[in-house]
Amino acid sequence: MSFQVQVSHGSDRHAVEVQSADSVVADLKTTLLTLTQIPIDSQKLIFKGKTLQDDYKTVSELGIKQGSRLMVLGRKSAVADDPSSKEVEKFSCAVDGIARKMEGIREEVTGIEKGFLQTELIADACRGLHKRCLACGELLMQNLEKLDSMIIPPTETLIRGRKKSTVVRIQSLLTRNDDLIKRIDAI
Template sequence: MMSSAINVTLIHGTKKHSVQVSPPTATDAVASAHELQVCHLAQAAYQATEVPVHLQKLIFKGKSLSTDSQQSLESVGIRNGAKVMLIGKKSLEEDEHTKQITRITQEVGSNEKKQKDIEDEISGIEKGYLQADLIQDALKKLRKRLFACNEEFMKHLEKLDGMVMNDVHQSVKNKRKKTVDYIQGLLDKTDSLTNRIEHLQTRQDDR
């Protein structure tokens, strides 16, 4: 009886994935004495390719395998080093989520450049590069532009928060979290720049 982890080469289109199929935990309801089953291979294939189990077609030596089957891998001839073909695509929902997150990341990047321009102008004023009688007006405009950047960042966070991701692959969820953390960092920077503008305005008022 096959019970230890095995390595399988999964052929998906033009790509080859080295997939480890591990024995289930002792609490796995579908497990029978911890033997590896076809359904466990399907789950491993999902982790490697993001193709949902219900959209997979696994083929071994010309025979199609049922991805929800509790049939043991050993009984169908799959052993360590076996080659299995996978036919199937990522779900449309996951593809759409990935595209949306990519679009948002690109938009955030464009907004970050605007933030960087504002930071450079603040630094110039701090270093005394701007004529004194122009500083107050410049600071007001910078604060207005910074507020606009902040609003855009918040809108992007709302879009990400509104995405329903109950059954999508973990990598998609990780991609969203990475983008959220990226935006949070930029919001923190906005707060820092706002404080620098306020300090400059106070310094001008005291003159």
């Protein structure tokens, strides 16, 4: 005999029909997939304060009956699969590449400052390093502008946090880039 349970997900409430007392938790999760769009492997069901970990226990074994209240936790899609997450990751990788270029420039500047380059070659080397710094700065600004134009829903706090940390990293690299330009100009 079928019965209904109440399942909450965030502020949403769902009346879920359970086919019988012999239905297993996995059946309930399948029903919840269609209602909440949360992938089954991302669902965490809670009943009476305990997480339902065994998907093959029957609802009667767990004490779930007509009118029982359950809570489902989980994201509608895995964060790694989210297009916004992939986009932020792409920017983060691009920033990593720019940071490596800047580290190479920093090492060359340090070498020049320590006198490892012949005097007659310093002016040309500094011009080239200056151009490379400007290019890195331009790339950082482009990435910052693109990140700034991304619209990420307020509910995606993890992705928003990754975006913010990437923005902070770009700002830090821009400051380091300015310092490198000053060091080059001082040579």
